[in-house]
Amino acid sequence: MVEETEYLLISRLEIGSLFAFQIQISRLNSQHKRQVIGLALVAEEDYYRVIEHVSLKQISDANQNINITDTQKQLAAILQRAVNMGASDLHITRNDVLAQFEARVNGVLMPFMQIKSHLCDELVFVLYNVEATTRDTTWNRAIPQSANILYSLSGKPYRFRYAHFPIFGETPDCYHAVLRIIPSGLQKENIGSLDKIGISPEEIDDLKKILSNPYGAYVIAGTTGSGKSTTLKNLMEWLQINRYDDRGCFLTVEDPVEYQIYGAKQSSVVGVEGGGFHAAIKSALRRDPDVLMVGEIRDNISANALAGAVESGHYCFTTVHAGNIVSLLQRMSALGIGSDKLSTPGFIAGLQCQKLVPVLCNNCKTELDVWTISGRQFTVYTAGEGGCPQCKHSGIKGRQLAMEYFLPTYEELATISKQEWLNTFTLWRNKRKTASGLTEGFEIREKVMAHVLRGRIDAKWYAMEFGTMAQEDLEMIVGKIQ
Numbered sequence: 001m002v003e004e005t006e007y008l009l010i011s012r013l014e015i016g017s018l019f020a021f022q023i024q025i026s027r028l029n030s031q032h033k034r035q036v037i038g039l040a041l042v043a044e045e046d047y048y049r050v051i052e053h054v055s056l057k058q059i060s061d062a063n064q065n066i067n068i069t070d071t072q073k074q075l076a077a078i079l080q081r082a083v084n085m086g087a088s089d090l091h092i093t094r095n096d097v098l099a100q101f102e103a104r105v106n107g108v109l110m111p112f113m114q115i116k117s118h119l120c121d122e123l124v125f126v127l128y129n130v131e132a133t134t135r136d137t138t139w140n141r142a143i144p145q146s147a148n149i150l151y152s153l154s155g156k157p158y159r160f161r162y163a164h165f166p167i168f169g170e171t172p173d174c175y176h177a178v179l180r181i182i183p184s185g186l187q188k189e190n191i192g193s194l195d196k197i198g199i200s201p202e203e204i205d206d207l208k209k210i211l212s213n214p215y216g217a218y219v220i221a222g223t224t225g226s227g228k229s230t231t232l233k234n235l236m237e238w239l240q241i242n243r244y245d246d247r248g249c250f251l252t253v254e255d256p257v258e259y260q261i262y263g264a265k266q267s268s269v270v271g272v273e274g275g276g277f278h279a280a281i282k283s284a285l286r287r288d289p290d291v292l293m294v295g296e297i298r299d300n301i302s303a304n305a306l307a308g309a310v311e312s313g314h315y316c317f318t319t320v321h322a323g324n325i326v327s328l329l330q331r332m333s334a335l336g337i338g339s340d341k342l343s344t345p346g347f348i349a350g351l352q353c354q355k356l357v358p359v360l361c362n363n364c365k366t367e368l369d370v371w372t373i374s375g376r377q378f379t380v381y382t383a384g385e386g387g388c389p390q391c392k393h394s395g396i397k398g399r400q401l402a403m404e405y406f407l408p409t410y411e412e413l414a415t416i417s418k419q420e421w422l423n424t425f426t427l428w429r430n431k432r433k434t435a436s437g438l439t440e441g442f443e444i445r446e447k448v449m450a451h452v453l454r455g456r457i458d459a460k461w462y463a464m465e466f467g468t469m470a471q472e473d474l475e476m477i478v479g480k481i482q
Contacts, residue, residue: 071126078123079160080153082112082181085392088225092177094120094141096169106396107225107358117173124177128162134256134268141175142166148256148268150184157184159258182229182258191262192241197234198401202437207350209407211239215313216349217306219297219332221322227356227401228319229258236293236317237262244290251284253277254295264293281305285312293317300336307337310347324353324443325406326425329416343417345410354403355444357465359456361391368459373471374478380452380459400456402447405440438480446473450481 078101082090087103090112099120101112115123121141128139128147135147141164149160164177194204210218218235222228240248240263250264255277257266269280277294278301284292285308296319297303309316320335322328328351333339341347364384371378383395391397406428408416415423431441438447445466451457 069126071122072130075123075127075131076151076153078113079151079158079179079181082179083153083158085110085112087181089181090179092120092124092164092179093167094124094173094175094177096171096174104225105392105394106399107356108394108396110394121173124164132162141173149179158182159184161256161258185260191237194234194238197231199403200437200439202435202439203403203405206405206407206439207235207352210350210352210405211235211243213315213346213349215310215315216346217310218315218317218349219328219351220317220319221328221331221351221353222319222355223321223323225356226354228354231352231354231401232293232317232319233259233261236264236291239291239315240264248290249288250291250293251287251289252293252295253280253284254293261293277302278305281309285309285314289314291315291317295319297332297335303332303335303337307341307347311341315349322353325351325404325428326421328353329424330421333419339417339419343413345413348406348408351406351408352403353405353444354401355448356399357402357448357451357457358396358461359398359400359451360458361388361395361397363390363397364388364395365455365458371453373453374475376478378453379455381455382458382460395458400448400451402444402451404442404444404447407440432476435480438477442477442480445469446477449474450477453477453481 078090082103085103085105087105088107089104091102091104091109093100093102094117097117098114099117100114102109103112104110124141125139127149128135128145131149131151132147133150136145139145144165145163147162149162151158151160159182161180161182162177164175166172167174167176194207197204199207220228220231236250240246240250244250244263246263248263250261252261252264252266253269254266256268260266267280267284269276277298281292281294281302282305292309292314294302294306294309294316297306306316306318320328320331322331329342332342360381360383364387365381366384368380368382371380387393387395406412409427412424412427415421415427429441433441435441438450446469448457448462448466449469452459452462
């Protein structure tokens with residue numbers, strides 16, 4: 001990006017025949033949603049000079065007055081530009097000759113910059129060895145490593161979570177690194193409100209029921225980038241303010257600490273195995289907590305430590321990686337929390353799976369089709385070709401949280417005790433019939449479909465992500481939405 005309305009694409013094309021060349025130009029048009037209006041043919045050595053010059057010029061204007069080394073200055077400008085774009089992650093793919101940078105904005109990877117690989121190594125070396133506040137050892141591209149970096153940009157604190165892993169190339173120097181961008185410091189807007197989560201009032205009422213339990217495990221599942229940490233932060237802040245009146249002892253054990261949580265005493269346990277987590281949880285339990293949050297259950301040791309905390313009468317938050325409610329139960333069982341514990345009344349305060357989905361730009365979305373369901377007509381939309389300046393030509397303007405959740409009944413607990421997962425699923429799904437709105441019993445895909453019918457989510461994207469939906473499920477959704 002040179003400006004919001006300008007786009008420079010640098011690519012290598014193999015010219016075998018005129019027809020093949022035209023095909024490659026068409027493919028570039030499709031991939032980048034732009035019409036190629038100019039073309040420059042340069043020698044290979046000039047190709048790399050152009051890439052280096054343009055990419056470094058894009059970041060040279062930021063932080064000019066900072067008295068630091070050139071590499072640190074370039075690094076600060078890169079991070080500032082990523083933050084200005086609203087990126088959640090910055091991907092760095094270091095190949096043999098070139099390093100490609102991509103920014104994830106609203107869930108979509110977008111081209112960011114390209115530089116020569118040796119310059120990328122210098123940037124990452126400084127980032128890891130000089131700027132990192134917590135890290136494993138000295139930077140080594142040949143082994144997996146992670147780090148936590150605190151950085152101030154334009155007077156605002158940020159936390160960057162770094163991880164890299166070696167990848168295949170012609171030389172052993174290639175790697176893929178990702179920087180997760182996390183606003184640091186206490187976010188003071190609407191502290192203690194669940195409205196900012198972005199779900200319906202009926203869903204908020206159900207979450208408050210989960211939070212009203214005197215003890216138990218509240219487990220949140222989702223893939224990387226599904227907003228689990230943000231949801232945890234909002235839930236804990238609501239609990240501290242509304243249930244404990246700012247007087248609760250809230251302790252966390254995280255790897256590492258991400259968001260600062262109002263009213264919580266947070267601890268980082270970085271780069272240690274489950275035993276370290278177990279020791280940290282035991283220490284937290286000795287410090288008289290009202291609420292304990294364990295960042296993630298990763299093995300039998302941490303799972304059993306969490307189970308012990310719940311059984312001793314504490315309210316505990318944690319996360320795992322799972323795709324839906326039943327697989328979440330199975331995952332907890334596989335990690336060593338037996339069905340006898342899972343089925344004990346009060347052990348599970350609530351289970352939740354969630355996903356962040358891209359929201360269409362209202363300014364440039366285009367009508368795709370009109371669907372008729374249960375006698376009602378719904379206009380569905382898709383992203384406008386090429387986007388517009390308002391959405392930075394992505395067609396997407398923000399993301400929407402979609403979640404499914406589980407408040408166990410005695411009947412469901414009986415099926416869990418026998419590991420009758422299909423019966424558990426059937427009982428949970430039957431709750432749709434008596435639900436007031438799209439609440440418990442509805443799956444993530446059904447709640448996303450409701451947004452498709454409201455014209456907020458791309459119908460084409462939905463079909464690629466979730467596939468088709470049975471007519472009876474569509475009719476059930478339509479019966480619950482206004």
